[in-house]
Amino acid sequence: MPNTTNINSKSPSPRQWLVAYVQSCLEKKTAQRLTAMGIECYLPVQNEIHQWSDRRKKVERLVIPMMIFVHVSPQERPLPLTLQAVSRYMVLRGESTPAIIPEEQMERFRFMLDYSPEVVEICSTPLAQGDAVKVIKGPLAGLEGELVTLNGKSKVAIRLDMLGCAHVDMPIGFVEKRDY
Numbered sequence: 001m002p003n004t005t006n007i008n009s010k011s012p013s014p015r016q017w018l019v020a021y022v023q024s025c026l027e028k029k030t031a032q033r034l035t036a037m038g039i040e041c042y043l044p045v046q047n048e049i050h051q052w053s054d055r056r057k058k059v060e061r062l063v064i065p066m067m068i069f070v071h072v073s074p075q076e077r078p079l080p081l082t083l084q085a086v087s088r089y090m091v092l093r094g095e096s097t098p099a100i101i102p103e104e105q106m107e108r109f110r111f112m113l114d115y116s117p118e119v120v121e122i123c124s125t126p127l128a129q130g131d132a133v134k135v136i137k138g139p140l141a142g143l144e145g146e147l148v149t150l151n152g153k154s155k156v157a158i159r160l161d162m163l164g165c166a167h168v169d170m171p172i173g174f175v176e177k178r179d180y
Contacts (some may be wrong), residue, residue, distance in 0.1 A: 012071040012107055015040070015102040019162065020068050026085040028061055040071040041080075041108070044113050046120055063113065064122055064163065069101065086114040090162055099162040108143060108158045109166055114140040118169045123150070123157075130157070133175040140168070147175055 022030045031043040044063035049056055067090075069161065070080050077098070078084050089098035089139045113120055117139055130146040135156060156175065157167040 013075060015071045015073050015076075017042075017106045018070050018072060018077070018098045019101065020070050020080050021087045022066055022068050023085045023087070024066055027066065028067055030083060031068055033085075034068070034070065034080060037079060037166040039076060039079055040171065042068070042069040042071070042110065044109070044120075046113060046116075048119065051177045061119075063120055067163075069106065092162065101160060101162065105158065105160055106143065109121075109160060110142065111143055112145075112156075112158055112166060112168060115143075116122065116168045118170045120166050122160075122163060123165045123167055132178040133176055134178045135170065136176050138172070140174075142170070144178060 013114050027043055034041040045060045046063055047058055048061050050059050066147065072080070077089075081088070091097065092099050130148045133147040133156060134146060135141050135143045135145075140156070143158075145158045146165075147170075148155050148157045148165075150167065154170055155167040155169075156170040156174075157165040159165050
């Protein structure tokens with residue numbers, strides 16, 4: 001019986017997180033279209049309560065406007081760019097290939113957004129290297145990051161190498177110094 005294994009077939013390439021630039025106000029629709037195409041994507045949003053003089057309303061806020069994270073293999077990389085709302089991938093200065101967000105950083109960023117009762121913000125200015133900490137209390141227990149002080153407030157920051165840092169207010173008693 002002949003061997004029917006195709007020697008030209010390759011195992012699937014590992015997927016990588018890339019950042020795609022999206023037209024303003026089309027982020028949510030683009031995420032829906034990418035999902036419909038079978039492309040894993042992540043649009044960082046957070047619910048907030050907005051207060052007007054006559055009412056309060058829960059609204060979704062984009063954490064990083066005009067950007068969406070896509071988890072693609074090298075073969076799938078061109079597909080998101082076929083959407084009219086997607087202009088290009090983020091690249092590092094002097095490079096021509098898309099910048100890759102490490103899997104571990106994406107996991108920590110997503111955990112922070114999913115479980116933080118406080119507003120998560122992105123800070124694009126570089127932060128001084130702080131103590132490595134682990135959150136030991138509250139809904140973010142288990143999250144590892146850096147303890148930083150911004151405007152006199154303690155915050156836990158998660159670095160996203162190409163974007164800067166995501167940070168959230170954190171009572172100092174909720175963290176402990178991480179040992180390596």
